[in-house]
Structures are given as C-alpha cells and as structure tokens.
Amino acid sequence: MASGKYDEKSLPHHGLHLHKNTQLLYGAEKAVGKGVEFMKNVRHKMDITFDQRAPSIVIEIPQYYNGYDDILKRGGKIRCITVITKENLQYCEKLVKTVTELRHLDGLKGGIAINETEYMATTVLQEAQPLTEVIYSNVDEVVAQGQFIFDTLWKNATPAQKKIKELKEGIKSYETRLITESSDYLIETEFERVVRNSSEIDVCTSIDGLRINKNHLIESITNALTNERINTHKRIRILVEITRDNLEIVKELLDLGIQIRHIKDISSIDYTVTNSDLIIAVKRTEKNAPSDSILYSNDPSYLDHFANVFEELWKSGKDPERVIKSLEEETELSFIETIDDPEESVKLVRTLISSAKYEILAILPNFNSFLRQVESGMMEFMKYVSLSKKNVNIRILIVEETDNEIQHQILTIFDKFNGKIPSSSNSDEIPLEFKFKGIENFKLKILNSKLFSEIGFLIVDKNKSLIIESKNIPSIDMIESIGLSSYSNSRRISKSYASIFEALWNQAELYDKLKLQDRLQKEFINIAAHELRNPVQSLLGYSDILINTTGNIENYSKFIVTINQSTKRLARLIDKVLNVTQLENELLILNKEYFSLEKLVEEIVREYNNNIHLLNKNQLEIRYEPRPIDCNHTNSENRRNFGHVFADRTRIIQVIANILENAVEFTDRGTITLRLNENRSTHEILLTISDSGRGIDPEILPNLFTKFVSKSRKGTGLGLYISKKIIETHEGKIWAENCYDGNNKIEGSKFTLTLPSTDN
Template identity: 35%
Template sequence: MTLPVSETRETIRVLEGVDEVARGTLRFIWNAKEKIDVCSDSNGPSVVMGVEASKRLIVDWKDSGKKVRFLTEITRENEKFVKDLAKVIEVRHLDGVTGNFAVSDAPEYIATAVLREAQPATRLIYSNARAIVEQQTYLFEALWKKGIPAEPRIKQLDEGVQPIQTRVLEGDTAIREFMQKMLASPGELIACTEASALEPVYDLLLKRFEDMLANKRAAENRPAKWLTSIGPEDVPMMQKWVGLGIEIRHISKLPPLNFGCTESEMLVSLERGERAVQRAFVSNDPSSVRHFRSVFDELWRNGIDAAKRIDELVRGVERTSVEVIENPQESLRRAWDLIGSSREVLVMFSTPRAFLRQVKVEAFQRLKNVVQSTQARVKILIPQDEQVIAAMEEVRKMVPTVDFRVMNESLKTRISLVIVDRRKSMVFETNDDAKEDLYEAVGLATYTESKSIAASYATIFESIWRQTELYEQLKVHDTLQKDFINIAAHELRTPVQAIINYAELAIADKGQREKYYARLLRSVNRLQKLTEEILDAARIESGNLRLSNEVFNLTQVVAEVLADEESGIRNKKLEIVFVPDKRKIELYGDKARIARVIHNIVGNAAKFTEEGRITVKTRLDEKSEEAVVSVADTGQGIDLGILPKLFSRFVAKSESGTGLGLYLSKNIVEAHGGKIWAENNSGGKGATFSFTIPASQQRSRQPVSTQTE
C-alpha cells in the first residue's frame, strides 16, 4: 500500500470509502511521534482487533516503543477483544462512551461517527489544525481521568459485579427513568421523602403493586416502605397511597434531603417543594447505600403508622415531637426566644446554684426588659437556701412583677423546667452543679410543643407552688399556735392562781371571807370565759358549734353588756355612750353568744382607748331586715398590717388575751347569717367595729354548717 503524503498546511478534510479511510488512518499512525490517544465506543475494540490489518499495524507501532492509550466502554460483548487489546496497549473503561476519535502528538486528529463490530470505517474526518487537536486532546485527558483500568472492569464482568458509580442525573425525564429502573429491581424498596415527592411516579408505583398483587411470591420478595411527614393537607393523597398497599410511616421531622434505595442503588435529591425534581445524585456504592439504609432504619423505628397518623389528623388529635438539644448555648438561646414571645412563663430551678448562676449572668435584668415589653406573668420556684433568700430579695426589687416562691430543699432535682403559655416546654439537665460557668453547668435539654406535656409540667409546677404556699401558711400557723399556747397558759394561770390565793385567804381569815369570796368568783368567771373561748374555737374548727337559739331583745342585751364593761373602766378617763334605736329590735339567735360578741368588741375598744369615748349604736335596717350594731372608739386605731387578718386566729396586739376574741366573734356572727367588719375612722382617730344579725322574722335563715338546739 502506498502511504499518503503528509499535509504541510492546516486543513480539515472528510475521507470517504474504505480505501481512503485506511490510507488516512495509516498516515495518522505513522505521523505520530511518541503517542496516540484513542477514544472509542464499545465497537472500537472489535474494529481494531477484529480487522487483521488494523491489529498488525497497532502491534507493529507499539513494538516501535511508542505509547498508545485506548478509552472505551468495556462490555460483555467486546470483552474478548479488550482482553487481546490490553495485552498490547493501555486500555481504560468509561460508561456511556459514544464518540470515536483519536489525537496524536503530530499533532493530528481523526474521528468517525459510527463503527460496526469487526468492520473498517467508511468515513473519516481528518484535521491537523492545532486548535482542534488541542481541544480534542484536552477532552481526551478529561475522559481518561474518569475512566477505570480495564483489568478491574473485566473482573467485574467475569464475577457479575456492577461497577461502582456515582453520578448526577439532570432533568425529570432521566430521573423518572432511573426511578422506573429502581421500581423494577428485586428486593426491598425504601424511600424517605416529602409527601408530595412521589406523586409524579404514582403511575409507576401503581404498576409495580398491580404486578405484586398478581404474583404473591413477587410481593413477598419486593416489599416497599415509605417514610414521610404527613400534615392535614396531605390526608387525601396519603389515603390513596395507603390504599395502594405501600407500608408508610410518619415522622415529624424529615432529613434535609429526599432519598430512595433499592438493595444495591440509591437516588438522592436536595431539592424540596412541589415541582418535579430536576437534579439528583445516583450511586451504587455499597457503603453509601448501606449508610442511607441505616439512616432510614433508624428513622423508621421512630415513625408511626400512616393510617394512625391520618386518623389523628381527621380527629384533630395533636402530635408533636421532642427535640433533644445538646449545645447549652443553643438551648438557652431557644429558651429566651420562647420567653420573649410569651404571655405566661413558669420556671422551676433544679438547685439554688442554678438560680444563682442566672443572677450572675444578669438574666433577670433581661427578664425585666421582656416582662416590660410583653406584660407576661412570670412565676419562679427555687429550692430553699440561705444564699437564695438574699439574692431573691434583690431580684424582687429589680423585677417586682415576678412572683417568687422558695420550695423545700428536699424538692431539689437534676432538671430545671421552663413552661411557656402551657403549650411549650423545655427541660434542662444539670450537668455539673458545682460549676460557676452557666454553659459548663448545663447539660442537654429537651424541647417540645406538645400541649399535653406542657400542661402536665404546669400541673406539677402548680402543685409544688401550692405546697410552698401551704408550707408558708403552716409555718405561720405553727408560730401563731405556739404563741397562743403561751398566751393561753399565761391567761389561764392568772385566774387559777387567783382562785387558789383567795381560797386560802378565805380559809385563813374568816372575817374577810365575803370579800375574798367575791374576788374568787370574779376569777372563776374569768376562767370560765377563757375556757369557753378555747372550747368554742375547737367547736368552730371541727364544725360542731351549736347555737342555743331564742328570741331576745337586742337593746336589753347591749345595755347589760355595757353595764358590765363600765365597771372595768372606772380607772380610765373613758366614757361609754349607748345610742339605741328607738324601735324595739328582736333577734332570733344564741343570746349568750351574741352578748359575748358585743363583750369582745367593746372590751377590745376599751383596751386600745386610754381616754375619750366609746360609742355603741344599734339600728334596724328595714331594707335588709337586719339589726346593725356598731362600736366606735377614739383610741389608736387598727394597725394597717393587722387589718387584713384582724378576724383570724391568734391575732392580738394587746398584752393580754388569747387572741381568739375577734375570731370567735366573726364565726358566731356568720353562724347567725350575719357579717362583721372593722375600719379606721375617717378622722384618723380610733376605729369602728360593726356587725349585722338578721331580725327575728328571718329566723329560718340558718347557715348550712351551723348546728342549733
């Protein structure tokens, strides 16, 4: 064969016919200096090794010490040619190679559009234009780098192993075709996507499951699982999917990508939303497939059945998740975000130091600003500690609208609670309470928007809040009771000692016996009065106060009480004035106990009035059909600190008395269906006590808890 003459100027030519193509190819090979690079489709190896002339030429050229690189798609069909070719030159495999071209360092370029197995080319494009050669050389190098050596590819084919590939699919058509391939694959199919993501391939899934329903064994070998997040707007579509036979579960929070896997391949998309996916990553890398399947399995275990979720949505049942936050800075930031948009905040600190750490970082100054802005109601519980009391008082001054309570030290825990609007809640673990730094002390936190969980925490909080209130009341009660016992013991000791003394004097001095008997009788009466007060207090506490009711004249009872009281104030510059109603006032009730009420009130006025006047008035209020008794004095008035609890047990500012007088008076008046009150006089001097009792025609009005005889 006569070799063609080399081109001396840049040109691009098309060679037609087998002979012309052969001469052009030979000239390209012999013009090469050191190397030739060939890129060919899967028919290329058969053309080179299947045509004897081409095979001999390549062998001879390689034997001359020149380098040839051959890039093609290695398949089962061309494997035998590739094996022979790989013995002579370096061969690499690349999926999907469709073009056929070669470049040399002459520099020259040849290309043909179509090759048929073991047949020579009939048309060839030739060029020695430097720009074209450089461009094709660059293309070859890029493709060569993506290729894999022939040996492992041949091994994959011989052992039936698919090559590991990870690539990008562009356009919904390519993605749909790949999904169709996945649906046709044997084994389990899994998907973790938005609810709308599989809608475009509903028809493909329908076909898969129709085939499965027709073939029970196929159904057993090709199960499908779908993990998604189902909202109210997804119910109609999900009911359709559930009816299709796919096993579906709901989770509240999906991963930030959609993915699906067969047992050997996976498809991943970062795109979210309603429109069809335009780009996706696909891979058959076993490690990647295993990773995504393990992620799916973990999420699947925490999911709930789709049918149950749909039923909850139809019935309006709330379902929320619990989020675990391990970063203390993030969890504390989240807590402040919640507080900043709240109407009510309940906080329970785990330990006293947890509260003190918040004081240290000026959290309550920040809380003050929030409360001023939102007008939120804030209640805070803190375990008992001496340091806490002092710090809490300082914080109270800073944020006076916040309610603080100190709970028993035994209620210390390892968690702090923040409950917002009884709808959202956060729980903070105390990692190391000895730490001074807030972020070092706080461990992980959980956050949930579950109303039921927040309401349960709020119930626990309110229960402890009430316990602290009862505890404070109990402490006050204990103090008052101790004071009462001391007062009662002292008050009882006085008449008892007097009785003993006067009895001994009467025995020793018969001449003065009458005088001593009179004094002894006064002491006995005083003792009886004290005893009756204590017994009546016990009866009231147990609900067993009995009234000996009768009709009596109020004016007459008041006059008798005042006559008795006047004898006790002879040494004072004090005047008692009685202003009775001109009308006759008859009451139905316990005469002796009403008299004791008047005794208590008038006696109380006399204790706190050294000089001046005590004015007692009675009148009949025809509108309410009640008798009104008022006792006004010119004494020192009622201490404003005592006024709200004046009629409670053991409240007494005098140096004598049990502290039960006004408490008994209130209960006796109320047992008769009346009411009692006290107020300081408008002139700033003295006080006025008043009470009402229904008139006798209303004797049928009896309190439910009162027993009468």
C-alpha cells in the same frame, strides 16, 4: 342635572360670607365649570392626583390646559401624581412641562385636587374627555383630610423622569423604599398590583398578620383568580401558624385554592415575595390595626434571600388538613423537640416568657440556679415582663433545703431589686415568699426540701413547656450550667408539669403556714400559761388567807372579789377553748330565735357604759348611733321592721362583746361607735363598730381572724377566730380595716359584720 349640598354653614372669607358646603355635581358642563372655577381660586398652589387616563384630559381639553397655564403664570405651583404607562407616555412627557413637578404612583384610581380652601374629587375619568361627575367641598375638615391623603401619596411616589426613562429605554431599575404612613387603601393597592402581575406568590405571616391583612389578600386574590385576563393558574402559598384564632380565615383561603402549610413560632415579620416584588410589613401597633409602614423592593438580592428562607420553612411546614382536624376535634398537634445548644435554650426561654398571655411557672432546682438567673439578667427581664403585662402572673419556685444564710441572700437580692438594702432581721421573721415592691403578679417562693433535682422547669400558659438539665457545677454562668433541653407544645404534657408545680407550690405554702402556726401556737402557749398562772395564783393565795383567817369575813371582801374575777377569767378561757373545739369539729349547736338586733345593741352599749368606770376608761365613751329615718316609710313602720334577725342571741352577744373588748383595750380615750344599717338588695343587716384607738397592727391585719393571732398584752388570740366562725355559721360575714386621716396615719379601726335580715 342636579347637585346636592351638605353641612352648609357661613364663614368669613376675604371680607365676604361664603357658604361652607359639599356638592355632588353631575354633567360635563357643571363638572368642567366647577373645575375651571376651582383653578381660578388657586392662589399659591394646587395639588392633584389622577389615574392613567387623566394626562390626556389635561393636555387635550383647553379649559384644563389653560387653567393649569394660568396658575403657573400667576406664580402658583402645581404638584401632580399620576400613573405613567406606555400608553399615556406621550401625554406625560408634555405634562412634565405643564406642571411644577410630576410623580408616578402605581394603582391610582379616579383623582383628587386640593387648593388653599377647596377640595375636588372624581371617580369617573375617560381619556381625552371632560369630567362628568365631581365631588366639591370647601369645608375646612374635608380640605385638610384631602391634603393629608395627597401628602401621604406624594411621599411614596416616584419622580416622573425616572419612570419615563425606564419606559422609553426598556431599563428595569431596582429600588428598595419604605412606604411610610401607609393606609388601608395603599396596602390594598400594593397587594392587588403584586397579585395581578405575578404568577407565583409566597406569603409568610404571623397569626395577627394574617388576620389583619386577610381582607386585602383575599380580595386581591379573588379578583385575580376570577378575572379572565389574569392567569388562573397562579401558585399562591401561605406559611402561617394555624390556631383556633385564625382557623376560619385559613379554611376560607384553602377554599380559594391557595396552598397553606402550618409552621409553629413563625417569625413576627410578615412578608409577601414573588418573582419580581417583595413587600414587608415593617411595624404594627395595636392588635387589629393595619401595618404602619411597608418596605417594598424589587432588588433580586432581597427577592432571592426571602424566597430561599420561604422554601426552607415550607419544607418543614405541616399539612393544614391535619392541623385543622386536630383543632376542630380539640386534640393537640403535639411535638417534643430536643435542644442541645445552651444558647438556643436561653433564647427559647426569653421567647416563651415574652409570649406568655396569662401565666409563667418556673422551678429552679437549687439556689445556685437562682443566682445564675440573677447574674444573666433573666430576673430583671421577668420583672420587666410582669410590669408590661399586668395580666400575666409569674411564680418561681426554688427547691432546696435552705438555711438562714440562703434566705438572707435571697432577701438581699430582692431588696436590691426594690432599691434598698435590708437591715438585719430576726431569723424567725425571714419570709419564704418574696415579692418585688409594687408588683403583685410576680412571686418567688422557697420550697425548703431535701428533694434533689438537677432539672429546671418552665411552663407558659399551661400549653408550652421547657425542661432544662442543670449541671451541678459551682459556676454562675448560665450557658455553662445548661445541658440538654426538651421543648414541647403539648397541652397535656404542659398541664402535667403545671400540676407538679402546683403540688410543690402548695407544699411550700403549707410549710409556711405550719411554720407560722407553730410560732403562733408557741405564743399562745406562753399567753395561755400566763393567763392560767395569774388567776390560779390569786385563787390559791387568797383562798389560803381565807382558810387561815378567823374573825369577820367582811374585812376580806376584796379577796373574794379577786377570787371571783380570777374564776371568771379561767371560765372565759375554758369557754374559748371549748368553743374552738366545737367549731372546728362542727359540733356547735345554734339556738336560733327572732329578736331585734337594734335593741340588743342598745342593751349592750348601756351595760358597757354602766361599767366603764371599772375599766379605768373615764375618757372613753361607747355609743350607739340609730339609723337615719327612711323618708319613704312612716317613723313607726321604719323602726318596727328594722334590724330583726333570726339568730342565736347568746352567740351574737359573744361576738359583739369580743369586738368591744378589743376596741376598749386599744382605745384609751375618745369614742367607740356602733351603727346598724341594712342592705335591701342583699337582705342583710350590717353592724359596724368603729373606734378612735391605735388601730390594728398592719403585720397581723391579713391574719386577724386566724387562731392565736394577737397583739394584746393579755389576749389569747382566739376571740376573733371564734367570732368569725360564729358569724359564718349564721351565713354572715365579718371583716376589719384600719381608718386613716388625711395624712394616711392610722386613727382607729372599724369592724363590720353582716347577718341575714328577716321581716318577722
């Protein structure tokens, strides 16, 4: 017979170099010899497991019996686990006296043995016959793994004396025990034993529980139904919520002749109950992981309780064929349930919120309803959900005609959640949308409306909805304020309610935008009036002087310059207003041509530097940094093919000038740098304009390219809006950002625009 070696290496042991290896030994002579050698190597302890056939081997085969005896005489200890049955009872009674401690565990197959440095295992055991096939290893990792397996089985095994007494006296003892650190093997063993020994099996499981345990369940049931020695008329029933996720598993079980009924929102506890056994999956970690622990009991009080619960659920279960047909045809098996108990409604609210996978939408009919959510802890609970489920977006809408006082109260509540009390603020700046600090997926918005409603909505994932009647009472107790509730899992109904929510949410956002637009427009009118008044006054004043002046007009050249500058300011303002009108009505006509953007930028920079002294910016430098030379091309080729665009030259000058004007205004000293680059993968030319000035006010940064948005002392807030429209008309993009130093302090801004490149 042959032996094989794997993972061979050499490590020191008792002053010698022993090979670390794994062997597969065939034949009784080699197997028994290795077993005897294994027992001689035991120094302090040997742990061993074997099935119901092995006790006779230990007692009847001298090599093994003497080996056990020799270990004990040397002061060693032997822990042994086996399957104690009526057939091997006489051997087990002797084995109790032969080893240090013996325990019983159902379902063991083959055997393993571990000493301090070695591991042995066999899958072939014959009563009162020597071993004929053995796996041997002294690899440290294999030994450690074998020890872990033994310790797990040992914790869940029963003392031998108790099992022997039961068998001898015919006493049925009841026990309830927690099988911890359970493995797939142990779960499979328990399932197989329960199925084999029971004629009626009831399984109540969640969707995930069915997915996780289905392999054990199907294999055990298949073996039971196909084994001629097993009763083929077993009644097996399974309660589960049938969904698209477990549809194929359910159909597979139905094909085996198993009875299944559909029940919604089933308990998260997975259990199997028979006339003699109860197995409960106590805890589960990851989605596809097996149960961490199993609670086993054969106590009649537990069995009766879970059997009665199962029967009640089974009566209310639905026919699986109808559910499967609905799922396959993508139609809804819908229901509407009326709930008249306010406490049940509140529990259902929490359950629905906890079950959300991607979205929670809620409408509160008035401000008092919001206060009740806060008082009851529901807002805190939703905050917890939003933190623990980052992919779930939560939006709450309060529908009420609000005033500044109500808005201040909501702001105060949110700031308390965020850990600070708000300071007094201008009423015009009070937001109508609120967020928790650091939580982007939870928003609350006020719909400032006269719409009267006493109905609250909760829509989860657009497939479950709960409508709650809100009593119009001053009490902030949630239970007292709730009337009837209507719960439905209809996707169509839930989508309809979600559409209503979206319409109201959009209305609230539109109100916010109109309010912001109104404020910005008022600011624009003030700025525009100022912009018009100053140059007009200059024009009128100086023109009056010139009209009434006699003599040499050269003495009044400064008046003429002022008139010229004021006229240009008016012309620019008129141009901007005309540009906005053209852009918004899509009347802008582009006169495109091929030109070098790089040469254009160089010309603009040169012109600005020539006139920078007129702006009283003597400590400011504007410069263009040429693109680094591409080593893969010659210098002339690189420069010739770079930066060419097909665009309206005048409009591009207008955009660059707008950005430069802003940069110059907000940068008193330092550098404004223009850089050109290209993105060959997207065929785009990128122009960046960076400055070392005060940066962009964070308050206006999100709306920087919107009409009338400006922090300038003299700007109209139209320049960047026009620039964005021009670039987008050229199929390009434009954006802005602040630059920060190492201390997260703003040290300038950077504008970037892109244009499609061309090889011409």
